[in-house]
Amino acid sequence: MPVIKILPHPDYAPQGSTIQALPGTSICEALLENGIDIEHACEMSSACTTCHVVVRQGFESLNEIEEGEEDLLDRAWGLEAQSRLSCQAVLADQDVTIDIPRYTINHARE
Template identity: 40%
Template sequence: MPRMTFILQDGSCREVDAPAGLSVLEIAQRNGVELEGACGGSCACSTCHVIVGEAWFAKLEPASEEEEDMLDLAFGLALTSRLGCQIRMREALDGLVVTLPAATRNMMVDQ
């Protein structure tokens, strides 16, 4: 089974099983990693924003226009930013490393 590593906000690492077919958001939630996913993984917010390790970024499928639009709302955007709900694990991504940003912006919460 593929594995992946989350670099948490405090700098610590959590390596977890990453079943093929699940999104990075689903994997995080199954393993108690604090990745919000306010829209339920429907690519309608930016709360599952992650920063993909540079060595892995080119191995991902390109971001859709919809994902790019949502990333524009993300806090702490980086060149290798992606939405966790849009990255589907597969064998070729075994060892994937993603970093959680310092904060998230939840535009779906009533203020």
Template identity: 40%
Template sequence: MKVVNINFKFSDGSPDQSHPAVEGESVLDVALNNSIKLQHNCGGVCGCSTCHVYVEAGMDDLPEISDKEEDYIDRAVDPRINSRLACQCVIQGNEDVVVTIPEQDFLGH
């Protein structure tokens, strides 16, 4: 089983964190399993835009963005060319992944 690291950076100034991930895990899974607060109002099924992140490195080793994901990213706050939904960023390659979590307003799940 392939193991890579996901390096989390935080727009709110929190210290960076790095955690291992295995093939088939999503960035959202790894965040939640390591007590990183990342909104996921739809439960991680690509039904909202609350788990929006910026992928700074490792994009080529993630699945291609779907039309559905792209539609939800368009609804996110401050979407960029490297925007993805953490629930759709499933580890499938050999490269480490670096993501920045934008500031979030936690309103509950």
């Protein structure tokens, strides 16, 4: 079962965290199921960027990024080459390390 290492984030995981999830689970689902309440304004329908994460290790083990996700990521705060929408990033068998950006662009909340 793959492990997700979450780097420290002041709101979601102040000390960092490590969780496990079944292959085939999205990173967002795994976080939510383990009490890490990452923002996901569109309810994981790939319509916003609030669940944006940066995959520091294990990026290549995730499912391939689709064009719609790439288009949305162009609007994400703090975009990096290893950025993914956690609702679309599906785990395989390898461990991953993620960094949750400090800010999101949530038009519903602003």
